[in-house]
Amino acid sequence: MAEQIEFDQAHHTLQEITEALENGRFVHVRRQLQDMEPEDIAHLLEASPRKARYVLWQLTDPEDYGEILEELNEDVKDALVSKMAPEKLAEATEGMDSDDVAYVLRSLPDDLSREVLAQMDAAERLRVETALSYPEDTAGGLMNTDVITIRGDVDVDVVLRYLRMKGQLPYATDSLYVIDAESKLIGYLPLSTLITTQPDIPVSEVMEDADEAINVDAKDSDVASLFERRNWVSAPVVDENQHLVGRITIDDVVDVIREDAEHSMMSMAGMNDDEDTFAPVFKSARKRSIWLGANVLAALTAASVSNMFEATLEQMAAIAVLMTIVPSMGGVAGNQTVALVIRGLALGHIGDSNKRELLLKEASIGLLNGILWALTIGAIVVVWKGEWLLGGIISAAMMTNLFIAGVAGVMIPILLKKMNIDPALAGGMALTTVTDVVGLSVFLGLATLFI
Template sequence: MQTEAELDSERERAGQALDSERVRAALDAIAAEDAARLSNVLEPLHAADVADLLEQISSNDRDALVRLWGRQIDGEILSELDESIREPLIESLPSEVLAEAIRELDSDDVVDLVEDLQEEQQTRILGALETIDRIGVESALSYPEFSAGRLMQRELVALPEDWTVGQAIDYVRTADDLPDQFYHVVLVSPAMKPVGYVALGRLLSSRRDHPLLDIIEDSYRTVTVTDPESDVAYLFNHYHLISTPVVDESGRLVGVITIDDAMAVLDEEHEEDLLRLAGVDEDSSLTDTVLRTTRGRAVWLFVNLLTAILASLVINAYAETIDQMVALAVLMPIVASMGGNAGTQTMTVAVRAIATRELTASNALRVSWREITVGAINGLLFGLIMAGVAAFWFGVPKLALVIAVAMVLTLIAAALGGILIPILLERLKIDPALASGPFVTTVTDVVGFFAFLGLASMLLL
């Protein structure tokens, strides 16, 4: 039961948010080594805001903050921190502070916190847990990475399938070991196999003598511990789930996954796709060192360099044509830029559709034809615009025809490459978000330069 002081503290915290003024106040308190003032700044903040502040300040200021306020850092703050900051912060916390922080967390948050740490730090954290909690976390860590077993929490409410509403309500009111938050009551057979679940709202609004089996939810689904977490997140998003039971290979109930964890997976996948499309390491962060950041970006910059060289070879093959008409060199970047942008648009749509399972083998042909048609229409539209610009600019009618036709061919190729390359990579079990960009760029550049310069050499010289 919360005291009035604790409730007042939560009410105060609810109205506070992290802003630049509060960050400056925290830095001033750190510079003055004033622990009391720093506590006044940080105490009203939500754990996520404290984590944001720790990520925004420099490593020296972070070390000073831990020295002044480290004993107030709890498990919720640790679970909100970026992994690159969390590990050194855990290393600097006193053992008793770390132990208390870890005990506050649900099992899924402990697993999320522990799984990416070094073995020595894992041992330190697991040693701070009660025996039964440690066994549960170690069991979760034995499942494959990025699986439902890693994502689930063991804290749940499971009741016999033959109970009534009244029995369930009485149990929920009197039990001492319920989770802090739960959305469903899972009904299980005598063999501990789930048969359905009941939403709390439905439970509380039903008559006491009503059997629980009569009010189970239609949305009921289960996942297996070895299912990929991406499949779990898709299930939540597709069927609008709030929570779902997790079973082992024999079908016995071992845990539950809630919507916050599923949405976190979706958010991570969206972020990874965005970074990969830009050729950036999916684990990159603003807190990474210069060396790590440079190394992570250099790989795909090198791939882009190779594709740029390939495009340059096409240009070099028509060097004499360019020498005889300088206007071609002026107009070439326009063709390449339009093709690149059109290819990126189609590729982004395709990669996202593959990730959300909207683009499948059954509709790939129809979607591809639609994109080709869009590319042809846009190519015709902007080809006519550029034909008018080229005719007005250089006064060469045939040059206007060349750039118009080249624009149509380039945008069709961009649409075709933007849709087919991600599909092909996905079939080859290669992440389309990671590898599509350089290949699509190569297709648009090579086709664009070849079409423009090839037509120019045939019609203008």
Template sequence: MAEQIEFDQAHQALQEVTDALENGRFVHVRRQLQDMEPEDIAHLLEASPRKSREVLWQLTDPEDYGEILDELSEDVKDALVSKMAPETLAEATEGMDTDDVAYVLRSLPDDVSREVLSQMDTADRQRVETALSYSEDTAGGIMNTDVITIRADVDVDVVLRYLRMKGELPEATDSLYVIDQESRLIGQLPLIALLTTQPDIPIIDVMNDVDEAISVEASDSDVASLFERRNWVSAPVVDENQHLVGRITIDDVVDVIREDAEHSMMSLAGLDDDEDTFAPVVKSARKRSIWLGVNVLAALTAASVSNMFEATLEQMAAIAVLMTIVPSMGGVAGNQTVALVIRGLALGHIGDSNKRELLLKEAAIGFLNGILWALIIGAIVVAWKGDWVLGGIISAAMMVNLLVAGVAGVSIPIMLKKMDIDPALAGGMMLTTITDVIGLFVFLGLATLVI
């Protein structure tokens, strides 16, 4: 109920701002934006057509630019950032987490990125350059270098006085990290332990061992899996020599999980996960036409199989009426398996040790469903057309195609994963092509031989 109220309020705010823009009430819009939270402004920008979006951005308080950019999708963010002066962008990044600043700068041309870096102070520039040195889909690319470190040979009281002097903690801080003289990670001190321990106790006596530090080269998907399994709020990031280089917090991981989910969902339709809802027509059409072209080739492949049996189709109209049933059932069954396997690969549930068992399981499911639906469809065809031979042909084709769908549904995503091709992007299309071709070939082939 609360979520529905929040959604309705956001929709109402969007409508009010849109009406005010159309009526030229820019002062009123500016006041509304000043009363809105940065994340709500980001939602408003993404939900607005491009022309309105540019006006809204100009009416937004520049002091909020950084927090708003942090909430925007990549396409919308890139469009706004590309029109900002380097000095304005440098000011907007003040207060943003290092990984978020690096994310913004990666989308800029190199000369603009260098100019923005030149506008930063030395400390901030060094932190951002460190983050930029790592790939954006690794732990190093999403980590934040703003970390509080302490030494093991000091007392709790020294740490408490240091924190009071510092005045604030980085967001999502649940532990302080203990390092040696060479900045190697040797332990961590939960804030709860710090606050409940006597002041004269040495840190070495109350710190915990680090069960699992994240390698700076680990993929962001592996990081997300670790956070999910361990229920972490934050985790240290180390290099190959165990030097502490940063930390990853739960908000970064939530972004990774959301982006992976959006990527999988959009990839099933051949779209970019960061595509702007209100992107220019020509740009959107160009992106989508590529996927449509690939699907045309797949459709032509299936059509060529039908063409091989043109004489059979001409002799018996009933076959032409029924020929779409087998490939359609195979496609649905196979895509169910593909979705299951893609999810298993994303969660790390499937590997070399268990893929054979999974293949046998899905083949058995395909076989059992094949028997069930072969009997059902066969009976329907016999009752409908009064032809036992035709009922037997479609039953046999159904069994074969559902069995193939189960095997292909497991094999295709695993094969694509090994080839470093996104299974979510190509798996469904490949599966549908295979089930269409096999289904048509078996059904029409048996009809040609028997009838």
């Protein structure tokens, strides 16, 4: 209920600001933007047509640019920063975490990215260049270097005085990391332990062992799974020699989970998960045409099977009426399995040790559903058309196709993943092609033999 109220309020704000822009009430819009949170402004920008979006960006307080850029999807962010001068963009990134700055700069052309880096002070530039040196989809690409480190041989009182001197802790700090003389991670000190421990006790006596640090090369999806299972707020990141190089915070992990969810949903339709809702027509059409072309090939494959049995279709109109039922049921059943397997692969639940059991389970489900719906559809056809033989043929085809759908629904995502092809992108189309070809071939083939 609260979420619905929030969406309704956001829609009302969008409508009000759009009307104000159309009426030229720019001062009113500027005041409204000043009262809004950066994440709400980001939502407003993404929901606005392109012309209105650029006007809103100009009316937004430049001091909020950095936080807003962190929240925007890639297409919208690219469109806005492409119109900013390098020095303005460098100013916008001041105060942002190094990983967030790197995220912004990765989407820029190389020459513009270098110009923005040149505008930063030496310390900030080094931090950002370090973040840029790691692949975006790894722990190194996620982490930020804003970490508080302490030594194990000092007393708790020294740590407390050190923190008071700093004045402000980095975002989502729930622990301080203990390192040795070589900057190797040896433990961590939770803040809850720090404030409840006697001041004269050494840190080494109350710190926790750092036995679950994240390797800098770990995949971001694996990092997200660790945070989800361990309920972490933050976690240290180390290199191959156990040197502490940064930390990952929960806000970065939430972004990974959200992006993975959006990617899976959009990939099912062959869409880019970062596509701008109001992207230019020709740009969007070009992106989508590739997926449509692949679907045309799949459809032509199924059509060629029907063409092989053209004589059979001409002899009995009932076959033409019923021929779409078998591939349709197979496609629905198979895509249920594909969705289950893609989720299992993403969560790390499926591997070489259990994929055989999964295959047997889904094949059994396909067979059971195949028998159930074969009898149901067969009975309907007999009552409807009065053709016992036709009822038996569609029953056999239905049972076969649902069984194949269960097997293919498991094997296709696993094989695509081994081929480094995103199962969420290609799995559904490949499965539908298989069930269309098998369903039509079996149904029309049996009809040709027996009718």
